[in-house]
Amino acid sequence: GRPVLIEEAIPVKSGETRVFETRKFPIGREGKPPLLGAISLDITQKKRSEEALRASEERYRQLAEASRDFIFVLDRSDRFAYVNSASEAVTGKRPEALIGRTRSSLGVSPEMLARQKEANDTVFATGEPLFVEGQYLLGKGGRPAWHNVTLVPLRDGNGEVRALLGVARDVT
Numbered sequence: 001g002r003p004v005l006i007e008e009a010i011p012v013k014s015g016e017t018r019v020f021e022t023r024k025f026p027i028g029r030e031g032k033p034p035l036l037g038a039i040s041l042d043i044t045q046k047k048r049s050e051e052a053l054r055a056s057e058e059r060y061r062q063l064a065e066a067s068r069d070f071i072f073v074l075d076r077s078d079r080f081a082y083v084n085s086a087s088e089a090v091t092g093k094r095p096e097a098l099i100g101r102t103r104s105s106l107g108v109s110p111e112m113l114a115r116q117k118e119a120n121d122t123v124f125a126t127g128e129p130l131f132v133e134g135q136y137l138l139g140k141g142g143r144p145a146w147h148n149v150t151l152v153p154l155r156d157g158n159g160e161v162r163a164l165l166g167v168a169r170d171v172t
Helices: 044-066 086-091 110-126
Strands: 004-011 017-028 032-042 071-074 082-085 129-139 146-156 161-170
Touching: 017 044, 071 086, 110 129, 110 146, 110 161
Parallel strands: none
Antiparallel strands: 004 017, 017 032, 071 082, 071 161, 129 146, 146 161
16 A cells, blocks of 8 residues: 555653654565554644744735735736735735736836836845835826835745735825
8 A cells, every 4th residue: 555644742751742743655575464664753833833824924915915005026027926916006906916917007107117127126236125206107097196105025945036915105
């Protein structure tokens, strides 16, 4: 047979319940019935960390969704990896219409796209946050709108800037 992976919560001597990941596998013996081998690993801390991360991400998602500011994450290919629901009030486009699309999908002028790119490139290059005052965006219904934008680098596990978190506040 094939190895089987089982995750189970087991009470231990201290009275605490720990989570173990156990891999069970047959050990073949010539001419005899196979034995059952097992290797168990205590993954309690890993599970606690995963749950804490999930809870933290949910809190930040709720915070971003409650904001009237346009909050977004742009990846290195200049595509929206995340936008909050305020994107619709700011751009007239629902979040799902922007995710995976480039900044140019906002309908801003080529000059503004170039200024935004310069600011974004600065954050990617320096790894430092940047505040940009009075960026012009094409707002909902095609009306002009001015935003103060804060750009913050988002780093991967190696410390490399992998994306930008942006917060655009309408100051029209």
